Amino acid sequence: MRKIRIGSGAGYSGDRIEPAVELAEKGDIQYLVFECLGERTVALAQQARMKNPDSGFDPLLEERMRAVLPICASKGIKIVTNMGAANPEAAARKTAEIAKAMGLPKLKIAAIVGDDVLDACKGSDLPVLEFDSTMRGLGNKVLSANAYLGAEPMAAALRDGADVVITGRASDPALFLAPMIHAFGWSMSDWNLLGQGIVVGHLLECAGQITGGYFADPGFKDVEGLARLGFPIGEVSEDGTLVVTKVDGSGGEVSARTCKEQLLYEVHDPKRYLQPDVVADFSQVTIEEIGRDRVRVTGGQGTPRPDTLKVSVGYVDSYIGEGQMSYAGSNAVARGRLALDIVRERLKLTGVVTSETRFDLIGVDSLHGETLGARSEPYEVRVRVTGRTDSLREAVRIGNEVETLYTNGPAGGGGATKSARDVVAVASVLLPREQATPSVRFVEA
Amino acid sequence: MKLRDIAHSRTGDKGNISNISVIAFDAKLYPLLVSQVTAARVKDMFKDIVQGEVVRYELPNISALNFVMDQALGGGVTRSLALDAHGKSLSSALLDLEIEGGIGDTDEAP
Numbered sequence: 001m002r003k004i005r006i007g008s009g010a011g012y013s014g015d016r017i018e019p020a021v022e023l024a025e026k027g028d029i030q031y032l033v034f035e036c037l038g039e040r041t042v043a044l045a046q047q048a049r050m051k052n053p054d055s056g057f058d059p060l061l062e063e064r065m066r067a068v069l070p071i072c073a074s075k076g077i078k079i080v081t082n083m084g085a086a087n088p089e090a091a092a093r094k095t096a097e098i099a100k101a102m103g104l105p106k107l108k109i110a111a112i113v114g115d116d117v118l119d120a121c122k123g124s125d126l127p128v129l130e131f132d133s134t135m136r137g138l139g140n141k142v143l144s145a146n147a148y149l150g151a152e153p154m155a156a157a158l159r160d161g162a163d164v165v166i167t168g169r170a171s172d173p174a175l176f177l178a179p180m181i182h183a184f185g186w187s188m189s190d191w192n193l194l195g196q197g198i199v200v201g202h203l204l205e206c207a208g209q210i211t212g213g214y215f216a217d218p219g220f221k222d223v224e225g226l227a228r229l230g231f232p233i234g235e236v237s238e239d240g241t242l243v244v245t246k247v248d249g250s251g252g253e254v255s256a257r258t259c260k261e262q263l264l265y266e267v268h269d270p271k272r273y274l275q276p277d278v279v280a281d282f283s284q285v286t287i288e289e290i291g292r293d294r295v296r297v298t299g300g301q302g303t304p305r306p307d308t309l310k311v312s313v314g315y316v317d318s319y320i321g322e323g324q325m326s327y328a329g330s331n332a333v334a335r336g337r338l339a340l341d342i343v344r345e346r347l348k349l350t351g352v353v354t355s356e357t358r359f360d361l362i363g364v365d366s367l368h369g370e371t372l373g374a375r376s377e378p379y380e381v382r383v384r385v386t387g388r389t390d391s392l393r394e395a396v397r398i399g400n401e402v403e404t405l406y407t408n409g410p411a412g413g414g415g416a417t418k419s420a421r422d423v424v425a426v427a428s429v430l431l432p433r434e435q436a437t438p439s440v441r442f443v444e445a
Numbered sequence: 446m447k448l449r450d451i452a453h454s455r456t457g458d459k460g461n462i463s464n465i466s467v468i469a470f471d472a473k474l475y476p477l478l479v480s481q482v483t484a485a486r487v488k489d490m491f492k493d494i495v496q497g498e499v500v501r502y503e504l505p506n507i508s509a510l511n512f513v514m515d516q517a518l519g520g521g522v523t524r525s526l527a528l529d530a531h532g533k534s535l536s537s538a539l540l541d542l543e544i545e546g547g548i549g550d551t552d553e554a555p
Contacts, residue, residue, distance in 0.1 A: 039460075040523045130460055130521070214455070217537075221453055257453060257468065260507045264466035266457030268513045270502055286506055299506070317524050356519075358526040366528050368538050369493035386526045425523040428460065 002238045004183045006176055006200075008231050009068070010034040010081075011207030013041065013058055017067050019208070019231040019250070024071040026247045027233050031179040032072060034064060034081035035172050035205045040426045042169055043314020045086035046144040047424070056087030057094065057166075065098045073104045073163070080154060080175050084166040086144065088112055091166045092443040099445035107445040110157035112149065112167035114438030117311055117431055121145040126429040128313070135313070135429060143424065144314040147431055150276030150305075151197075152188065153438040154178035160440065169312065171275050173201025176234065184238045194278035195302025196240035199285055202273070203244060203262050203297065207231045210244060210262040212252030225251020242297040243290070254293040263287070263297075276309055276433075278302040308430035317425035318355070318388045321395030323402025323418040324362075327410065328380035335410035336361045336381040339402075342409055343385045346401045353394055354387035383413075388423075395420035449540035452478060456536040463495075463517035463532040465539055468509040475508040481544050487512050490542060491535070512539075 007029040009020030013036040024032055036058050049056030058064075061083045072079055084091040092111035099107045122142055124135045135142065146169035155178045157165045165178070177197040180186060186193050203210055208229045216223040230250025235243040244254050263282060267273055273280040281301040290296050323343075327335045340359045347354065360366035362382035365373025385402050389395045399418025406413060448454075448467070451474045457464050467482055469475045488499040497515025504511065518532050519525035 039521075217449075217453070220449060257470070260468045260509055261453065261455040261466060263507065264457070264464070264468075264504070264509060264511050265455055266459050266464065267511065268459070268462065268464060268502075270504055270511060283504060284506060320524075320526065356526060360528065362528065367534050368491075371493050372490075372538060384528065388524075388526065423524050425521070426460075 002184060004031065004179060004236050005029040006031040006033060006179055006204065006234045006236060008033055008035070008204040008207045008234070010036050010064070011205070011209055012036060012038060013060060015207060017064055019229060020064070021067050021071065022247055022250060023231055023233065024068050024075070024077055029077055029233060031078050031080060032068065033175045033204070034079070034083060035175055035207070037082040037085055037169065039312060040314060040424060042086050042146045042312060043144045043424045043426060046314060049086045054090050057085045057091035058083035061091055061094060062098060065095050066102070069099055069104060070102055073099070073107060078158060078162070078179065079164040080178060081165070082167050082170055082175060084111060084168040086168060088166045088168045089441060095164055095166065096443045096445035104445065107163040108161050109164045109443045109445060110162035110166065111441045111443065112153045112157065112165065112170070112438055113441060114153070114436060115146045115149050115169040117147045117436050118145040120431060120435045121311060121313065121429060126431065129428045129430070131427070138313070138315050141315040142313060143316065145311050147309040147311045147436040148276055149436065149438050150174050151177040151181055153440055155181040157440045158182040162442070172205040173198045173275060174277060176201030176204055177277060180236055188277065191278050191302035191304060193240050195280040196298070196300030198273065198275050198278060198280035198302070199282060199297060199300030200234055200236055200240070200242045203242070203259060204232050204234045206262065206265065208252065209265065210258050211246050211254055212258055215258055215261060221257070223253055227251065240300065244295045244297065245293055254295055256287050256289050256295055259287050259295050259297060274306055274310070276305065278305050307433060309433045309436055311429045311431045313427045313429060314424055315427065317423045318390065319392050319395040319420065319422050320386060320388055321398030321420040322384065322386040323399035324382055324384045324416065325402055325405050325413045326380060326382045326415045327413055329412070332379065332381050333361065333364060333377055335412065336383050338410045339383045339405050339413060340385065342405065343401050347398070350397070350401070352397045352401070354389055357385070357387040360384040392420055392422065446544050447540065448482065448542040448544050451544060452540070454536035454540055456533050458518055458522055458531045461516050461518050461521040463514045463535060465512045465514070465536050466509055467512070467539065468507065472508045475505065477544065478510055479503065482510060482542065484512065486542065487539065490539065491517070
């Protein structure tokens with residue numbers, strides 16, 4: 001049976017680069033996938049693009065491409081990535097420029113465009129899924145609208161000979177599904193195969209999270225070599241069977257337990273994992289260890305793809321102001337609580353208008369609130385006050401009220417910091433899939 | 446004993462929804478998870494944090510439960526005021542849940 005080996009070279013934009021180089025050099029892979037696009041990243045990238053039309057792609061694209069392009073070019077490894085963010089064409093041009101400057105043989109670099117559906121969405125009656133509003137209701141606050149594209153345009157680019165495929169917003173597992181569709185000629189209506197392909201993509205998309213990253217818990221789940229964690233390789237057979245493994249000698253572990261955690265990561269109903277290409281069903285998946293750092297995964301299924309595409313809408317939501325201050329030594333928690341009470345009263349006295357506030361003692365109850373946090377008395381605490389406002393001016397006042405604790409608050413407060421920023425948030429709408437028309441544009445290096 | 450003695454866990458986030466997996470270290474312990482780690486107990490543990498309902502999905506094939514908690518992330522990672530805006534630390538908190546009986550019944554140290 002035919003097999004391909006796909007390496008996962010990044011689990012998020014800022015991820016380590018040398019494990020991807022290790023995969024390219026020693027992983028015996030045919031495809032190297034970089035998943036680098038978070039929920040709100042496209043909106044921020046759109047803002048950057050508005051200021052400079054040649055920007056708006058992943059900030060680490062250049063460094064990543066410089067590190068892996070020469071190895072991939074010499075070994076014929078195809079690269080698939082969503083580092084295009086808000087500007088896949090500029091990302092493709094930049095990649096071509098890098099290839100040329102490094103003296104690499106002619107590479108075909110494909111940009112997938114068409115995920116930008118701002119025109120179709122802005123001012124429409126499409127309802128927002130997360131809260132009671134429509135696109136029209138969000139009005140001029142809307143910065144961007146990008147549809148999650150499926151695997152088809154990426155598979156088409158590979159079919160037409162692309163060495164590097166750069167997309168913007170696409171479903172993360174689709175980055176991995178595309179090479180499978182291309183290599184095995186899977187039908188776009190074989191729902192069970194596509195469902196298993198999504199299992200493969202979903203397991204690999206967060207890179208180190210399936211090889212022991214985000215997993216270690218000393219004494220309960222010990223993992224060796226986290227400082228040189230190896231990224232995963234998916235050995236995929238034509239029938240969709242996956243063996244997850246990693247480069248011999250790299251750190252971390254691939255085991256049934258790392259795979260189980262990753263299978264459910266960011267999943268809601270396991271029977272209905274909605275994707276642009278298929279509704280995947282994870283409920284019958286089986287996971288078995290077949291050797292050291294080798295885990296076999298089968299049993300993914302699927303039902304027909306949805307008629308709509310999920311669209312991430314970036315919009316200016318509000319402003320957040322924050323201030324922090326530390327207290328240490330004897331009675332630190334009590335002085336921290338007093339500081340919080342003072343700021344609470346000051347915000348009222350001076351009429352700071354907030355729609356939401358939060359008063360934390362870091363080191364005591366900042367993560368899960370007072371009930372779960374009321375267990376111990378630490379040596380030091382850090383006061384944190386944060387609030388949501390309708391203007392930057394108002395947000396600034398929150399940090400100021402924390403800072404003035406220096407000379408007006410409890411004894412021994414130090415290390416104040418303050419900040420105020422605008423919040424670019426993300427909401428979702430569902431767009432009829434006919435209204436997004438992806439296409440492939442080639443750039444030759 | 447604590448849940449952490451018999452299971453491991455990972456949190457994921459999507460918008461304002463947090464999901465926490467709870468996975469038995471040993472398949473034999475899965476029925477214990479099903480009977481004791483209920484949606485109601487999870488909702489009770491996170492009552493200060495989770496504003497919406499908690500739904501439990503069962504995955505006997507991999508001895509796992511998946512808890513989906515609505516309105517759990519202060520509006521979602523992009524607008525949350527929380528220090529851990531993703532809610533990634535919630536799984537470790539859940540592992541503190543008290544579990545009664547089970548493996549200890551027959552092979553407890555003297």
